[in-house]
Amino acid sequence: MEFHYGLWHGVSALYSESGRQLGEENTRPFALNHHVPAxxxxxxxxxxxxxxxxxxxxxxxxxxxxxxxxxxxxxxxxxxxxxxxxxxxxxxxxxxxxxxxxxxxxxxxxxxxxxxxxxxxxxxxxxxxxxxxxxxxxxxxxxxxxxxxxxxxxxxxxxxxxxxxxxxxxxxxxxxxxxxxxxxxxxxxxxxxxxxxxxxxxxxxxxLDDLVCELDNWYQYALASIELDCFIEQERAARLDQKETQTSDASTAQIYCSIGAYVRSLMPSSALTDEGLSSFKSGALLRQNRILGLLGRDMIRNLPASHIAARLG
Structure with a gap:
């Protein structure tokens, strides 16, 4: 979920106790938007x-x-x-x-x-x-x-x-x-x-113990998911045409890179072992598996090319 949708899209289609979708009319992906009357x-x-x-x-x-x-x-x-x-x-x-x-x-x-x-x-x-x-x-x-x-x-x-x-x-x-x-x-x-x-x-x-189990694990999950998103968006921005006018000397890719590095500085040192990975696919896979480990779920062997194309599209 974290690679394919990101946190916001991943939860916006869920329902509240009041019977409304969390994302309301902004629910993503659109296929899950049920347009609850309001x-x-x-x-x-x-x-x-x-x-x-x-x-x-x-x-x-x-x-x-x-x-x-x-x-x-x-x-x-x-x-x-x-x-x-x-x-x-x-x-x-x-x-x-x-x-x-x-x-x-x-x-x-x-x-x-x-x-x-x-x-x-x-x-x-x-x-x-x-x-x-x-x-x-x-x-x-x-x-x-x-x-x-x-x-x-x-x-x-x-x-x-x-x-x-x-x-x-x-x-x-x-x-x-x-x-x-x-x-x-x-x-x-x-x-x-x-x-x-x-x-x-x-x-x-x-x-927070009343809201979430495994409190420290939740925070590490949050940081890992944010860092993954920065990694994805940095790659996406780097692939776009950078000739568009920017409001500052920084590029979108540079900003995501800087924030990703800041998030990594808040994570355990054992989370920093992927700096030498040579490709976006291997870096994304390692990050998603790190998240799955925090969730107590089985690791995955591959990120399908179609998923990568959709996420970076």
């Missing part, structure tokens, strides 16, 4: 969302569980920065890791457990956090894919800058014209909450 109204907020339809059904679930979403986010953040002993604001690379590690909470639960123990639905608490944190992921991914200067280095960026970037680049609008349903205030609040990793007396708390 209550919709016209967006009233200024900017790129103005006049677009928003999904009130998804918004209702998200807002009912907003405090739980904050608590889960803070717990994932604490696990990420805990080993580093940091209290300064998170840079954009760390926000990207935070978003992907949050999504990995769901992916790991579905992949690690024996099939007979896999829950049929994702809790509404996790669903709400997924909806909010996916916005952070999409902002970071857009910057990476467009080699934006903001993500060329792992520097903190104010919440307003991130919000304005999303608004200016249409990130709040999905492929079918639906708009992100959160208010400007709530989106700002969530972004600021993600960036600030200093201890906060009033921060909502939750024990």
């Amino acid at each position: 209550e919709k109204i016209t967006c009233k907020y200024e900017g790129s969302r103005s006049g677009c339809l928003i999904n009130v059904s998804a918004l209702r679930t998200a807002m009912q569980n907003f405090e739980a979403a904050l608590a889960i986010t803070k717990a994932v953040q604490a696990r990420h920065v805990g080993d580093q002993g940091r209290a300064d604001p998170l840079g954009i690379w760390d926000l990207y890791i935070l978003s992907r590690a949050s999504i990995a909470l769901i992916a790991y639960q579905m992949r690690f457990r024996p099939q007979a123990q896999v829950p049929n639905r994702v809790s509404d608490d996790l669903t709400s956090q997924f909806q909010f944190i996916s916005g952070v992921f999409m902002i970071c991914r857009h910057m990476m894919e467009n080699a934006d200067c903001l993500i060329a280095q792992n520097q903190p960026v104010p919440a307003k800058v991130l919000y304005d970037y999303a608004d200016d680049n249409g990130i709040f609008i999905s492929f079918n014209g639906m708009a992100c349903a959160g208010s400007v205030k709530k989106i700002h609040e969530f972004l600021e909450f993600c960036i600030d990793c200093s201890p906060q007396d009033k921060s909502p708390t939750i024990a």
Whole structure:
């Protein structure tokens, strides 16, 4: 799954306790998008969302569980920065890791457990956090894919800058014209909450042990999956025509390479033995098998050429 779809696509088709797909109208792959009916109204907020339809059904679930979403986010953040002993604001690379590690909470639960123990639905608490944190992921991914200067280095960026970037680049609008349903205030609040990793007396708390089994294994799974995705996207970008105008001196491939190296620096040293691999296929296979090992699943012998072509296409 991690090679073929990536974490976001891999879980977006799952269903919440409320009976809605996590990815809503953005569910990937499209073959699994069941277009669950939703209550919709016209967006009233200024900017790129103005006049677009928003999904009130998804918004209702998200807002009912907003405090739980904050608590889960803070717990994932604490696990990420805990080993580093940091209290300064998170840079954009760390926000990207935070978003992907949050999504990995769901992916790991579905992949690690024996099939007979896999829950049929994702809790509404996790669903709400997924909806909010996916916005952070999409902002970071857009910057990476467009080699934006903001993500060329792992520097903190104010919440307003991130919000304005999303608004200016249409990130709040999905492929079918639906708009992100959160208010400007709530989106700002969530972004600021993600960036600030200093201890906060009033921060909502939750024990990740209540959400995911094998806590350290989940975090290593998250890092390995993020590093695999960086490896894939670096290869994809390197194969594209680099003559397109970039917003900075960095290329998309260079940014993915830099973030991949940063993620590897957070992984156990035993995970760094693949630097000398000579081909994309062998590197991708080793990485996917590393992930399968963390999941307690059997190794695979090959990545079909058709899968590689589809992933890099």
